[in-house]
Amino acid sequence: MSAHSHRRAELRNAAYVGAAWAAVLLIIAALFDPKAAAAGWLAGFVFWMQILVGSLTLLMIHQLTGGRWGQMIAPIAGPATAAVPLLVPLAVVLFVAIPVLYPWLGHAAAIKPDVVSYYLNAPSFIVRSLLAVGGWSVLAVLLPRVNGQIGR
Numbered sequence: 311m312s313a314h315s316h317r318r319a320e321l322r323n324a325a326y327v328g329a330a331w332a333a334v335l336l337i338i339a340a341l342f343d344p345k346a347a348a349a350g351w352l353a354g355f356v357f358w359m360q361i362l363v364g365s366l367t368l369l370m371i372h373q374l375t376g377g378r379w380g381q382m383i384a385p386i387a388g389p390a391t392a393a394v395p396l397l398v399p400l401a402v403v404l405f406v407a408i409p410v411l412y413p414w415l416g417h418a419a420a421i422k423p424d425v426v427s428y429y430l431n432a433p434s435f436i437v438r439s440l441l442a443v444g445g446w447s448v449l450a451v452l453l454p455r456v457n458g459q460i461g462r
Contacts, residue, residue, distance in 0.1 A: 348407035355400055362397065365390035366450050373456055394450035397443045405439070408432050 340347035365387040372380030409415055414430050428434065 344407070345410050348404075348410045351403055351407065352411060355397075355404060358400075359397055362390050362394045363446055366394055366446060366453070369453055370449070373453065388454075391450045391453060395447040398440075398447060401439055401443050405432075405436050408435065 336347060336351070339350070365383075368383060369380070369387050369391050372383075404411070409432075412435075415432060
């Protein structure tokens with residue numbers, strides 16, 4: 311094993327240890343203040359989602375338009391796009407936290423009944439979210455298989 315691959319393995323192991331500690335701290339935070347933990351998870355989810363979906367968007371634009379600029383961003387946008395399907399399990403945590411995150415779910419009397427029945431309810435929110443994240447995941451999986459001659 312070369313020194314470079316040994317260093318990569320050490321960094322990967324350190325990342326796993328850091329992720330495990332972060333998960334433990336998040337669970338402890340959720341026990342003491344579930345609303346703050348859920349809000350933090352939502353903020354983190356949205357932050358990483360916009361990077362991953364933004365990378366997917368840039369690669370799709372490059373597939374349509376072509377050009378050398380896509381070759382410049384490919385080393386960064388390619389792996390970020392490949393990580394888009396990881397958003398699905400991360401979104402499941404948000405589905406569990408729906409009652410804590412969204413107060414309109416518990417106080418539906420203040421909202422018009424037709425809006426509540428069709429749009430502001432947990433099943434509808436989950437279906438819309440899964441369709442969006444699932445669609446992005448399908449695009450992220452199919453994009454590398456598309457012939458690179460489009461737009462060139």
